[in-house]
Amino acid sequence: MNTPYFDAEHREVRARVRAALARVVLPNAEAWEASGHIPIEGWRALGREGLLGFGHAGSAFLESAILLEELGRTGYAGIRASVGVHAYMALSYLELFGTAEQRDAYLPGARRGERILALAITEAHAGSDLRHLQTRAEPVDDGYRVSGEKHYVTNGSQADVFVTVVRSGDKPAGKGLTGASLLLIDAKSPGVTRSPMPLACYRSADVCQVTFDGVFVPANRLIGRKERALMHLMHALDFERLCAGLLAVGGVGHCLDLLDRFVREHQIKDAPLAANQAVRHRLSEHDADFELVRHYAYHAAWLHARGELDTRTASIVKLKATELAVTAAQTCLQYHGARGYLAGAAPARIYRDAMAGTIAAGASELMRDMIFETNGHQP
Ligand SMILES: Cc1cc2nc3c(=O)[nH]c(=O)nc-3n(C[C@H](O)[C@H](O)[C@H](O)COP(=O)(O)OP(=O)(O)OC[C@H]3O[C@@H](n4cnc5c(N)ncnc54)[C@H](O)[C@@H]3O)c2cc1C
Structure with missing residues (x-):
């Protein structure tokens, strides 16, 4: 995919991250879902692969943006949230406001997956x-x-x-x-x-x-x-919303890939489901929305890399990515029919997870409030 925000090196990073997640996360994801957590050996493996050590600021954040999206692409929102909270949302308070002593005490272990x-x-x-x-x-x-x-x-x-x-x-x-x-x-x-x-x-x-x-x-x-937590939170929560949005972008990508494969394979009346124009058009709408949201999310990541992320942009990314995840998950479940509702089926998991994405890291209504409050329609 062509975008001004990522170059050939970033494409290599994406390939490396995707391969590492395929080694460390995907073979274990169902077991982690069943046990309700990532075990310590899982955290260490993520650390060994370098997946907990990407930068939070400057141009290094663009690699983080890739990691966050790829974490979403694994299709497991529980795992993406665990890693997102550990390596980004919680860690950002130390990165942004921690003393040298605090950073020395906590960051190296956190980056290795030894301190959660x-x-x-x-x-x-x-x-x-x-x-x-x-x-x-x-x-x-x-x-x-x-x-x-x-x-x-x-x-x-x-x-x-x-x-x-x-x-x-x-x-x-x-x-x-x-x-x-x-x-x-x-x-x-x-x-x-x-x-x-x-x-x-x-x-x-x-x-x-x-x-x-x-x-x-x-x-x-x-x-x-x-007694200045409010000031610190206002700054860190914009970063949290951007990260949550990037994670959700990856989640939508995973959902749409699954959906696309299914409608091309599944036969109804001796033809693939995708032969039906209504199905094709519904998927195309999701696909078009996905392209818009992910490019805006990359733009927001680029703004953050320049130190220019603002509340309005972060709120738009969080709102639009998580809301699109819900509508795409509904379509995914509908077109899979009853097999999508089986307790262990991916569409059921994607749907359950998507419904919480609009609450975690700030409810959609809060995002809308902030978008309204910052509405200046600047040229
Ligand atoms: C998967 C998941 C992981 C989480 N992880 C963490 C974590 O690691 N640490 C942590 O501290 N918290 C965490 N949370 C909590 C999360 O931050 C809160 O759920 C969120 O801030 C919303 O608060 P609440 O659930 O108390 O809902 P409430 O604030 O009680 O709101 C209930 C509902 O009211 C509506 N609403 C809220 N505000 C408005 C408004 N202004 N206008 C109109 N309607 C509105 C929304 O629909 C909202 O869902 C997590 C939540 C989830 C679902």
Whole structure:
């Protein structure tokens, strides 16, 4: 495919990444779905293949964009979410705001797949609206005591460390995010418990509830500036949305490949399903939307590489890629007929996963709100 954003070297990277994922992920994906997580040997293999070490910033991010799309192309949203949260969404807080000491302590192990990262933001009453965040960090000698409960934490049972948003100032829940801070909380600290929160979808994403009960966190585990989590989140969440969008682009590509193969092979009335014009046209619509979305996603990745990604662009990529994943998954399931609904069938998994893509990393409605708020129709 020809695009100004990727050159011949990028095409080689894509081929290398795709081959590595075929070696490390695809033969194990069903087992990881069944066990609900990527096992530590899986993480190490991803690390050995260099799949956890692509850059977050500058032109190196274009290689990350390729990796994220190819992770989506594996067809397993649980796996893509696990790797995306570990190597991008959680890790970005260290990349962007971590001290040299924190980066030295965590990044090399994370890149090798020896230290797994998770992101603990959401709570029972604080998802789209984080003003109601209740997890508290009380200042004590040399650090904080953290108490609270985080929900839907991807990589929850396997994580070595949680990048956690806590309320550290005087403002009570419901009064905005001013006074919130980011802490790195060691998963082995006394007072941390985690219990599986299995979802109907994203089965290998290891989604857990994580409870902090008076957990001591040393002062040097504060990420970025004290009580400035809001400012840090605004920056990191744009990056998260871009990554989620790129992952979803790959997911749509996988879904449309499967669908295309099926309608060309499956016979109805002694002809392939694709002989029916209504079928061909429906697939063509998805295909055209896919080309538009993925080229816009590449453009957004290029903007990020130049340090110019903005909230509006990131929100559009996240919204459009995840919403297209839903409509494509519906078509995929419909044209596969009952065989697509078999519990272990790929179309059923793709459909389940697609429905959560419009919620994870920010619900579609939130993306629409942000697109509306930034609507300037600049020439
Ligand atoms: C697969 C998966 C993985 C996840 N991983 C993590 C993780 O690793 N770490 C973490 O902290 N969280 C994680 N989450 C949680 C995720 O961030 C939240 O689900 C998301 O922010 C939405 O919050 P909520 O589910 O509480 O829904 P709510 O905020 O309660 O919203 C419910 C619904 O209301 C609608 N809605 C919301 N806002 C508006 C609005 N402004 N206008 C109109 N309608 C609106 C939307 O349809 C939304 O789905 C994960 C979620 C999923 C599904």
